[in-house]
Amino acid sequence: TPEAFIKKIRNTTLEHFGRRGKAIVISLKPKGYLIIQPKMSGYLMFGKKASNLEITSATKAVFRLSNDAVLHYNDHRMFGWLYYVEDLKAVKYFQNLGPEPLEKNFTVDLLKASLSRRVSPIKVVLMNQAVVAGIGNIYASEILFDVKIDPRRKATSLKAAEMKKLHASIQKTLRVAIEARGSSLRDYRDTSGQKGNFVQLIKVYNRAGKSCPRCKGVIQKIVQAQRSTFSCPHCQT
């Protein structure tokens, strides 16, 4: 409940900000963790002075910090959640989460082993958080465009060379996106209120009917597992 949450968080120190999958993990002193899963429209805003940061209709939680600083959690759709836990294993989201794609243990062989057991189309498999943690709907389409793989292909149909390219592109695409500070399709802002710049680097996502930046084919939109997928049917095979 909000009351129990506040009781646990009050008078703790936010010690370390980390991340697992798409969830923010903040370790607290003397104990416990604050977990934030922002989902579609959630984000954190930081104000050095509370009076500098406006509370809007999207502001769902306000953390008052020392020296009059403040941290807001904004989320206009309210899909996101905030938890206090003492053991990370208690969070259901973490229990079935696959490897971190930018960590050393995410190898080509590990990806191959995961894909060989999946019957679904490769786009759907890339978005399965149990296979790889953190790939969302924008990045799944962008990665498959980058490696010229048709999103409708079964994961099991990928050849060894394609899996190797896919593995490299997962890492490359996510690194570029992080460097650009993410994708502000609409709501997302970083903690200082700035938009992420990855939207300017997007090749296919949300570009149905426009021309392919690589081959002058026409980008198409299909629906897979209830999510939009964008691809170029001419150069992704």
Next chain:
DNA sequence: AGGTCGACCTGGCAGC
């Protein structure tokens, strides 16, 4: 066990 689908919300926008 893996896969699919509706539910959870608000708001912007296209089409009529």
Next chain:
DNA sequence: TGCTGCCAGGTCGACC
């Protein structure tokens, strides 16, 4: 202008 329906960075639980 104003209504309706559709769509959006994601899980999660029920069901097959």
